[in-house]
Amino acid sequence: MGKVREKVKITSLLSPMKTREVEAVIDTGATMVALPQNIVEELGLRKIGDRRVRHANNQIQIKSVYRGVILELKGRNGIFDVFGEVEGSEPLVGQIVLEALDLIVDPVTKTVILNPRSPDMPVTEILIAREYNSGHATRLCSPKSCASDTLGTRYAISLKEWRNEECLIAW
DSSP states (O other), X not given: OOOXXXXXXXXXXXXTTOEEEEEEEEOTTOOSEEEEHHHHHHHTOEEXXXXXXXXXXXXXXXXXXXXEEEEEETTEEEEEXXXXXXXXXOOEEOHHHHHHTTEEEETTTTEEEEOTTOSSSOOOOOEEEEEOTTSSOEEEEOHHHHTTOOTTOOEEEEOOOOOSSOOEEEO
16 A cells, blocks of 8 residues: 555643644554654653554664654644654554554555544444353453443453454363
């Protein structure tokens, strides 16, 4: 499909006067947000730890994670943590941002667009995972089919989109 690039406004959560507009690569194969280290420092972001990251070339490196940018794309915004990358690298926006802001990449125009099903306001879909104590299976079900579950069942919430009311057994 080629690279998709969009203008993104990035503001420090801790210092809202520190803001920067950048052209970022929008990559549905990436997960998080990555910014060159000079932008991280310019925004005054606070390091919260390190994580192993896997790059597109399958190489694993340890990268610093920084807390708190307000990222605005296509008029929608959210708060995200970012990875610091080497100076000179391109800012990168991954799938978590797209899902949180309910945006999609149009492969024909190579642009980011508002989800046509929710043009006025982002919609966050929630999947409830119910784990059985059998030790062998996890049952994933939609909120409707889990509504009558008994007390004591453990639930986990994910932002993955759920497209039907059936359950999936994962072994």
